Amino acid sequence: MATAVLRNRPVSESEWAARQELAACYRIFDMLGWSEMIYNHITVKLEEDGAFLINPFGLHFSEVTASSLVKIDIDGNTLDDSPYPVNRAGFVQHALFHRHLPDAHCIMHTHTTAGMAVSSLEGGLQPINFYACNFAGQIAYHDFEGVTVRDEEGARLLEHLGTKRVMLLKNHGILVMGKTLPEAFIKHWSLQRACEIQLATLSMGTPLVVEQAVIDVHQRDLYMAQASVRPGEADFAAMVRKVDKIDTSWRD
Numbered sequence: 001m002a003t004a005v006l007r008n009r010p011v012s013e014s015e016w017a018a019r020q021e022l023a024a025c026y027r028i029f030d031m032l033g034w035s036e037m038i039y040n041h042i043t044v045k046l047e048e049d050g051a052f053l054i055n056p057f058g059l060h061f062s063e064v065t066a067s068s069l070v071k072i073d074i075d076g077n078t079l080d081d082s083p084y085p086v087n088r089a090g091f092v093q094h095a096l097f098h099r100h101l102p103d104a105h106c107i108m109h110t111h112t113t114a115g116m117a118v119s120s121l122e123g124g125l126q127p128i129n130f131y132a133c134n135f136a137g138q139i140a141y142h143d144f145e146g147v148t149v150r151d152e153e154g155a156r157l158l159e160h161l162g163t164k165r166v167m168l169l170k171n172h173g174i175l176v177m178g179k180t181l182p183e184a185f186i187k188h189w190s191l192q193r194a195c196e197i198q199l200a201t202l203s204m205g206t207p208l209v210v211e212q213a214v215i216d217v218h219q220r221d222l223y224m225a226q227a228s229v230r231p232g233e234a235d236f237a238a239m240v241r242k243v244d245k246i247d248t249s250w251r252d
């Protein structure tokens with residue numbers, strides 16, 4: 001059902017909802033200090049027609065709106081007469097994951113200081129704090145090969161990711177995927193917190209490493225508790241309320 005018109009084309013209710021959710025997410029990332037000039041991407045798949053939404057290249061995360069998000073096909077070609085360009089080079093690896101991983105509805109990639117710092121550390125994320133224990137054994141790693149624009153790197157990325165849906169791109173940054181945007185959001189938030197706290201801990205001295213038996217209990221209880229809720233939804237909704245207090249222009 002068409003409920004909005006965008007650039008003289010009707011937009012379905014579900015596409016408009018996806019646009020608003022993603023626009024809010026860009027604003028939230030900026031509010032939390034996770035934007036990187038005009039770079040980095042959060043993408044979502046539009047379930048009804050298999051297209052994708054991505055940020056308009058050239059806009060800061062704080063400027064993204066529901067209507068300025070660009071609808072693209074799996075190859076990054078613009079589908080909606082958007083006046084904005086897309087950073088096709090930046091979409092190369094998002095396209096790869098969206099193409100090969102049907103459960104990767106939402107993909108987030110950032111260059112936060114803590115995320116890039118931990119991804120640049122021998123051993124990566126260590127089980128030395130509460131949030132890091134959430135991820136113990138669940139993070140894939142991929143060696144840095146230069147800026148990720150070459151198609152032939154894709155096979156290695158997929159191989160290194162395997163069945164995991166969180167990756168630290170070595171010397172580069174964070175990559176998380178979720179079945180929903182709020183699920184990806186809460187994963188990104190938790191991983192970012194784990195990295196920030198590792199950064200603080202290692203700056204003070206030798207960390208206390210959590211034993212595997214404790215990690216097992218932690219993960220069992222954590223994921224049992226999460227099974228009864230939709231991961232990240234309440235958290236994301238709270239952040240939307242907070243970002244609305246700054247500015248509601250993302251809704252248009």
Ligand SMILES: [Zn+2]
Nearest residue numbers: 109111172173
């Ligand atoms: Zn990057």
